[in-house]
Amino acid sequence: MPRRAVRAALPLPDLVVLVLQGGGALGAYQAGVYEALIDLGIELDWVAGISIGAVNAAIIAGNERDQAVGKMREFWNGVSSAIPWLLDFDNDVVREWSHLAAAGQVATFGVPGFFTPRWPPPALAERQTPAALSFYDTAPLVETLDRLVDWDRLNNGKVRLSVGAVAVETGNFRYFDTTCDTIDARHILASGALPPGLPPVEIDGVWYWDGGLVSNTPLEHVVEAASEDMLVFQVDLFPARGERPHDLEEAWSREKDIRYSSRTRRISDGLMRRRKEHRLIDRMLAKLPPGVTDLPEVKAVRKMVDCKALNLVQLIHQPPVWQTGARDFEFSRASMEVNWALGRGAVEAAMKDGHLLAESIAEGRSDSFAVQSNALQPKADPKIS
Numbered sequence: 001m002p003r004r005a006v007r008a009a010l011p012l013p014d015l016v017v018l019v020l021q022g023g024g025a026l027g028a029y030q031a032g033v034y035e036a037l038i039d040l041g042i043e044l045d046w047v048a049g050i051s052i053g054a055v056n057a058a059i060i061a062g063n064e065r066d067q068a069v070g071k072m073r074e075f076w077n078g079v080s081s082a083i084p085w086l087l088d089f090d091n092d093v094v095r096e097w098s099h100l101a102a103a104g105q106v107a108t109f110g111v112p113g114f115f116t117p118r119w120p121p122p123a124l125a126e127r128q129t130p131a132a133l134s135f136y137d138t139a140p141l142v143e144t145l146d147r148l149v150d151w152d153r154l155n156n157g158k159v160r161l162s163v164g165a166v167a168v169e170t171g172n173f174r175y176f177d178t179t180c181d182t183i184d185a186r187h188i189l190a191s192g193a194l195p196p197g198l199p200p201v202e203i204d205g206v207w208y209w210d211g212g213l214v215s216n217t218p219l220e221h222v223v224e225a226a227s228e229d230m231l232v233f234q235v236d237l238f239p240a241r242g243e244r245p246h247d248l249e250e251a252w253s254r255e256k257d258i259r260y261s262s263r264t265r266r267i268s269d270g271l272m273r274r275r276k277e278h279r280l281i282d283r284m285l286a287k288l289p290p291g292v293t294d295l296p297e298v299k300a301v302r303k304m305v306d307c308k309a310l311n312l313v314q315l316i317h318q319p320p321v322w323q324t325g326a327r328d329f330e331f332s333r334a335s336m337e338v339n340w341a342l343g344r345g346a347v348e349a350a351m352k353d354g355h356l357l358a359e360s361i362a363e364g365r366s367d368s369f370a371v372q373s374n375a376l377q378p379k380a381d382p383k384i385s
Contacts, residue, residue: 030053163190236316354376
């Protein structure tokens with residue numbers, strides 16, 4: 001049965017999870033989502049992230065709830081401080097060129113409190129060292145995280161944390177999880193070590209790169225590791241749907257959206273389809289005669305069936321027309337504020353139709369929803385063959 005309620009009359013199941021994917025500067029959208037959830041009084045039990053999602057997740061898990069939004073604001077104000085404002089004309093063409101100029105400044109000079117260009121350049125560094133494999137140094141991010149995150153709270157507090165990275169030499173994906181690992185700044189940097197921009201991070205003798213190389217969403221880890229009814233807010237930074245591109249800039253943007261969203265959509269649709277298949281199998285098993293239910297094969301199938309309810313709310317970043325394929329590394333203050341506001345708006349739009357989600361949770365169903373056209377819409381059931 002649902003255990004909690006918030007001002008939107010939304011019952012909450014045993015486990016409430018926030019899933020944050022990678023997307024660089026677009027992580028400000030995740031911060032806006034989190035702020036809106038906190039304003040609604042929604043308590044998180046678990047936060048899982050990859051890349052910039054791991055940074056935001058660490059700030060959430062490593063602070064008291066009432067302080068986490070302020071710490072997140074401090075982080076995003078810091079990384080956007082070098083480019084305070086874009087040219088704020090009411091003209092999308094001008095804003096696009098200003099946006100590209102800001103991205104160019106990041107590529108040239110780095111991001112305060114995050115990463116700086118390497119000198120000497122990687123071509124002159126000792127071979128097979130992090131300095132030889134990356135254009136930027138992420139040492140500033142270690143200092144930033146140590147200032148903003150209480151590592152003791154992160155590892156021993158109420159909010160579980162999971163961050164994903166991939167081993168450079170084996171290609172194996174790994175989640176570092178506070179239920180079995182002691183997490184520090186290295187694990188957060190490893191989750192966001194996207195080559196060739198950022199260097200690999202060594203943990204216990206193993207080099208790790210950005211988890212987004214394998215999977216940009218931690219949803220699969222969350223669903224497979226949980227054993228309770230759950231509500232998952234999944235923040236998607238790259239939309240699956242988009243218009244036909246008009247030029248190379250739009251083609252670059254659209255390609256990036258498809259590349260990242262296709263993996264996320266495949267994982268989320270597959271998990272929801274599996275949960276619905278298991279419910280059907282469970283109903284079938286309940287109709288078997290007593291003699292058949294004792295068969296070893298039937299008992300084995302019953303152990304494989306997971307009928308816990310999963311409700312998934314996808315909050316998808318819909319970029320303004322002036323944001324191009326550079327939007328994930330464009331850290332201007334103006335873009336940060338726009339993305340933060342869009343995240344807040346997505347949650348507010350979802351809660352306007354919160355009764356749809358509330359009904360699914362109260363009835364113990366498994367359903368997925370997405371914010372579309374400024375409203376919460378149930379997604380079509382994945383096909384069960």
